[in-house]
Amino acid sequence: MSPASRPAGGDFGVYVHVPFCTRRCDYCAFATWTDRFHLVDAYVEACVVAARRRLDPARPATSVFFGGGTPSLLAPGAVGRILAAVPAAAGAEITVECNPESVDRDKLRGYRDVGVTRLSFGVQSMVDHVLVSLGRDHAPDSVLRAVEAAGDAGFADSYNVDLIMGAAGESVDDFASSLDQVLGLDPAPAHVSAYGLTVEPGTPLAAAPGRHPDPDDQADKYLLADQRLAAAGLEWYEISNWARPGSSCRHNLLYWSQGEYEGLGCAAHSHSVDPRTGRARRWWNVRTPERYVKLVGQGGSGESAAEVLEPPARLQEAMELALRTRAGVPQGALPGWGTDESLDGLVELHGDHLVLTSRGRLLANEVAVRLA
Amino acid sequence: MNLDRIRNLSIVAHVDHGKSTLSDRILELTGAVDARDMREQYLDSMDIERERGITIKAQNVRVEWKGHTIHLIDTPGHVDFGYEVSRSLAACEGVVLVVDAAQGIEAQTLANAYQALENDLEIVAALNKIDLPAADPDRYAAEIEKVLGVPADQILRISAKTGFGVADLLDAIVERIPPPKGDPDLPLQGLIFDSYYDQYRGVVSAIRIVNGSLTAGARLRFLQAGRTHDVEEIGIRTPLNVPVAALGPGEVGYLIAGIKDVGEARSGETVTDAGRPAAKALEGYEDPKPMVFCGLYPVEGDDFANLREALEKLRLNDASVTYEPETSGALGFGFRCGFLGLLHMEIVRERLEREFDLSLIATAPSVEYRAHLTDGSTVEVHNPSEMPEPQTLDSIEEPYLQATILSPTEYTGTLMDLCQSRRGDMVRMEYLSPERLELVYRIPLAEVVMDFFDALKSRTKGYASLDYESAGWAQAELVKIDVLLNGVPVDAFSAIVHRSEAQEYGRRMTERLRGLIPRQMFDVPIQAAVGGRIIARETVKAKRKDVLAKCYGGDITRKRKLLEKQKEGKKRMKNIGRVEVPQEAFIQALRLEE
Numbered sequence: 001m002s003p004a005s006r007p008a009g010g011d012f013g014v015y016v017h018v019p020f021c022t023r024r025c026d027y028c029a030f031a032t033w034t035d036r037f038h039l040v041d042a043y044v045e046a047c048v049v050a051a052r053r054r055l056d057p058a059r060p061a062t063s064v065f066f067g068g069g070t071p072s073l074l075a076p077g078a079v080g081r082i083l084a085a086v087p088a089a090a091g092a093e094i095t096v097e098c099n100p101e102s103v104d105r106d107k108l109r110g111y112r113d114v115g116v117t118r119l120s121f122g123v124q125s126m127v128d129h130v131l132v133s134l135g136r137d138h139a140p141d142s143v144l145r146a147v148e149a150a151g152d153a154g155f156a157d158s159y160n161v162d163l164i165m166g167a168a169g170e171s172v173d174d175f176a177s178s179l180d181q182v183l184g185l186d187p188a189p190a191h192v193s194a195y196g197l198t199v200e201p202g203t204p205l206a207a208a209p210g211r212h213p214d215p216d217d218q219a220d221k222y223l224l225a226d227q228r229l230a231a232a233g234l235e236w237y238e239i240s241n242w243a244r245p246g247s248s249c250r251h252n253l254l255y256w257s258q259g260e261y262e263g264l265g266c267a268a269h270s271h272s273v274d275p276r277t278g279r280a281r282r283w284w285n286v287r288t289p290e291r292y293v294k295l296v297g298q299g300g301s302g303e304s305a306a307e308v309l310e311p312p313a314r315l316q317e318a319m320e321l322a323l324r325t326r327a328g329v330p331q332g333a334l335p336g337w338g339t340d341e342s343l344d345g346l347v348e349l350h351g352d353h354l355v356l357t358s359r360g361r362l363l364a365n366e367v368a369v370r371l372a
Numbered sequence: 373m374n375l376d377r378i379r380n381l382s383i384v385a386h387v388d389h390g391k392s393t394l395s396d397r398i399l400e401l402t403g404a405v406d407a408r409d410m411r412e413q414y415l416d417s418m419d420i421e422r423e424r425g426i427t428i429k430a431q432n433v434r435v436e437w438k439g440h441t442i443h444l445i446d447t448p449g450h451v452d453f454g455y456e457v458s459r460s461l462a463a464c465e466g467v468v469l470v471v472d473a474a475q476g477i478e479a480q481t482l483a484n485a486y487q488a489l490e491n492d493l494e495i496v497a498a499l500n501k502i503d504l505p506a507a508d509p510d511r512y513a514a515e516i517e518k519v520l521g522v523p524a525d526q527i528l529r530i531s532a533k534t535g536f537g538v539a540d541l542l543d544a545i546v547e548r549i550p551p552p553k554g555d556p557d558l559p560l561q562g563l564i565f566d567s568y569y570d571q572y573r574g575v576v577s578a579i580r581i582v583n584g585s586l587t588a589g590a591r592l593r594f595l596q597a598g599r600t601h602d603v604e605e606i607g608i609r610t611p612l613n614v615p616v617a618a619l620g621p622g623e624v625g626y627l628i629a630g631i632k633d634v635g636e637a638r639s640g641e642t643v644t645d646a647g648r649p650a651a652k653a654l655e656g657y658e659d660p661k662p663m664v665f666c667g668l669y670p671v672e673g674d675d676f677a678n679l680r681e682a683l684e685k686l687r688l689n690d691a692s693v694t695y696e697p698e699t700s701g702a703l704g705f706g707f708r709c710g711f712l713g714l715l716h717m718e719i720v721r722e723r724l725e726r727e728f729d730l731s732l733i734a735t736a737p738s739v740e741y742r743a744h745l746t747d748g749s750t751v752e753v754h755n756p757s758e759m760p761e762p763q764t765l766d767s768i769e770e771p772y773l774q775a776t777i778l779s780p781t782e783y784t785g786t787l788m789d790l791c792q793s794r795r796g797d798m799v800r801m802e803y804l805s806p807e808r809l810e811l812v813y814r815i816p817l818a819e820v821v822m823d824f825f826d827a828l829k830s831r832t833k834g835y836a837s838l839d840y841e842s843a844g845w846a847q848a849e850l851v852k853i854d855v856l857l858n859g860v861p862v863d864a865f866s867a868i869v870h871r872s873e874a875q876e877y878g879r880r881m882t883e884r885l886r887g888l889i890p891r892q893m894f895d896v897p898i899q900a901a902v903g904g905r906i907i908a909r910e911t912v913k914a915k916r917k918d919v920l921a922k923c924y925g926g927d928i929t930r931k932r933k934l935l936e937k938q939k940e941g942k943k944r945m946k947n948i949g950r951v952e953v954p955q956e957a958f959i960q961a962l963r964l965e966e
Contacts, residue, residue: 015925196921198922215916215917216913216916218917219916222917239923240921252924255923255924268925269925269926284926307929320932324923342893342894361919362916362917363893363917363919364919365918365919369935369939
């Protein structure tokens with residue numbers, strides 16, 4: 001939907017950033033810390049205060065997403081305290097990202113009891129040596145246990161598995177094995193996200209060129225993932241996301257349709273649209289938990305910086321985001337289609353929209369720079 | 373001035389053998405420079421000279437020693453400036469040959485010493501750095517005796533660093549070097565042996581009076597340039613400039629005559645009195661002849677006008693640089709420049725970048741070729757793009773050098789391999805001592821221009837030294853090789869090479885470009901071709917992945933900026949045969965070539 005036609009008061013999301021981890025993966029560039037557990041209580045409290053201060057009960061959240069970091073380090077009570085402060089619509093999607101190692105049946109039941117409806121497991125791989133290469137601390141077995149517990153706790157049809165493609169030493173067979181094992185989990189996942197390993201500046205991975213992923217290898221794995229996931233009934237609906245019909249992540253769809261959302265916690269991003277001017281404002285909070293706790297305690301919002309998007313820039317961004325999804329872009333948005341031979345085989349017409357093919361998804365940036 | 377009390381000499385030494393340090397010591401010992409004002413390498417005034425430890429522009433100085441006036445005439449210390457050396461020597465009656473007592477005589481020093489002998493100059497030889505533990509003065513004294521005929525027992529042993537033996541050297545200069553001859557009553561004949569451009573005073577020339585007298589206020593005729601100028605100032609350097617009323621026969625000084633372009637006061641120019649001119653010019657003048665050429669392009673296209681201005685200014689100070697505008701599909705607008713040699717090329721480029729704040733790309737150096745066409749005409753080719761089509765070509769000639777290499781004998785085999793692989797023909801081989809060898813080869817200049825000097829140094833752990841001089845032209849099997857990107861030639865990478873080397877050049881360039889050309893949306897063939905025949909091929913495989921994996925709340929702004937950057941980048945790329953090539957790839961490829 002173009003920003004101009006989007007009805008005011010549509011879906012509204014809340015993102016809660018949980019910046020704590022027991023160890024840091026060497027490819028990770030998120031705002032997370034392994035040495036600040038003493039801040040957890042104060043931090044949860046700050047999120048609660050911020051939620052009460054910033055959220056409007058007249059605009060209940062249609063989705064809430066606890067991301068990190070490792071949100072599953074929070075006890076159900078802490079998640080519950082935050083959720084109690086967040087006005088939520090009936091039937092809202094409420095997701096918590098989980099490290100398979102840090103959950104058990106009781107904790108997951110606890111999450112269910114405080115209102116959580118969906119889990120997202122950072123599995124990354126089901127192959128030992130690949131997990132070691134990624135610097136993860138869980139073993140494939142713990143995934144089996146975590147998923148079984150999720151089934152018992154009522155998340156059988158509403159959990160996601162994250163996979164990473166392209167760790168150093170991961171063969172195509174290793175990745176195929178991870179895919180097969182994930183699809184064979186009991187209960188089977190309704191949603192899979194498969195990400196190409198990305199080298200982020202400043203990470204230990206960035207400093208080790210020998211372990212950087214090979215783009216051709218990642219392309220092979222991507223095409224394999226697309227095939228096997230589709231065969232298992234999971235359809236791709238965004239570059240890195242596949243789901244059973246009806247199991248797409250509502251919160252993430254909100255990001256890709258330029259919806260409005262409020263971020264709670266350090267480094268969280270927010271987005272709002274002024275329906276009168278068509279202008280959007282995006283802002284993000286301070287990066288460290290200490291500063292966030294302090295600023296909220298002083299009565300502030302924790303905001304660090306912001307940008308304003310004028311309607312033309314919003315429209316441009318709308319197309320760039322839509323292009324990444326199964327919705328695609330209106331035919332007119334890609335004027336080169338049909339004449340620019342470099343687009344051949346990268347997009348195809350679905351009704352009056354152009355949608356990326358699997359090859360096209362791998363070259364989405366090249367297609368995006370050709371948008372009108 | 374009494375001619376008998378004058379000594380004119382040049383210090384001849386290899387790079388690093390201590391010429392500048394010796395000059396410093398002499399300035400101190402004769403009281404010319406107060407120890408307080410002394411700084412190292414006092415006479416090397418350009419930053420590049422101090423940094424590289426070489427002398428490019430000669431500096432001259434007059435000192436007094438025991439009732440005698442000694443003119444130290446500096447000489448450029450590199451083979452590129454051989455002509456300038458010969459003019460400096462023409463202003464002298466003797467040379468002081470400085471040889472490192474731990475290394476022995478080097479090829480270029482030997483060549484200059486031979487030149488001094490040919491000009492009947494007296495050689496005062498000194499072994500320097502005798503304070504070094506590795507010094508072996510006896511051995512190298514014997515060698516000097518053998519190659520130059522200077523009796524070993526007359527060779528001084530000094531340490532310019534500590535000052536040891538420098539006073540004895542000054543005494544030897546006074547005793548052994550003959551005073552100049554000249555007739556004060558004849559019409560003025562002055563030899564200009566160096567000129568530089570001073571932004572406040574115009575051209576300042578170093579001049580040696582041969583006959584007659586040069587007086588302040590005189591009107592002068594420059595015989596080779598055919599120009600007339602009025603003297604603004606004459607003087608001597610002590611090393612500070614001290615104006616004088618007149619310079620007589622045998623004297624060396626400086627001349628300022630309102631000249632704006634060093635090209636009008638070149639080394640070798642004869643100056644005479646316009647009212648009472650000498651019948652003829654002094655012998656030995658030659659026009660500057662560029663030997664090595666390359667294209668110079670500004671990295672920022674907007675800098676083209678600045679580059680033109682910089683070259684104009686630089687030429688005021690260095691008349692041996694030539695330049696002509698040139699256009700390249702890959703590099704845009706630039707200049708085809710000619711230089712005396714490789715070092716000269718490097719120095720000019722560095723001065724342009726440093727003194728004029730430019731960032732430049734240089735194409736691979738090339739030489740001048742003579743293409744003889746089937747219709748009987750001849751074309752001079754300074755740039756591969758000027759090479760006539762093969763079907764119109766009858767033959768091509770290329771310039772040759774006579775190269776002299778001095779080296780420890782243990783490297784004889786590897787040096788002969790090197791010379792042969794560079795199409796050299798041996799002229800002679802001679803043992804200077806049981807340990808040292810002189811090799812003389814006739815070799816194409818184009819081969820020396822490539823990386824001959826580096827290869828020579830690396831094969832001999834730096835012990836071999838090289839000197840060369842022009843040795844005419846010879847016909848050769850030369851071909852123009854083109855590098856094609858997706859079927860379209862990239863002019864910046866065209867080259868003229870010997871037929872036997874075409875394959876190797878093609879392979880190297882295509883491989884290098886494969887690593888530098890970013891992957892495109894389609895397979896890109898990179899080919900090397902000679903006259904339409906493909907001799908090497910590489911392929912840059914089409915890229916398969918260019919996508920951001922994640923695009924959540926915090927990624928959206930970042931992604932938009934990334935795409936903006938990618939779009940901007942596309943605009944700045946050169947489009948060659950549908951291939952988008954960042955300028956940086958060309959720059960890298962050419963840098964690697966150096």
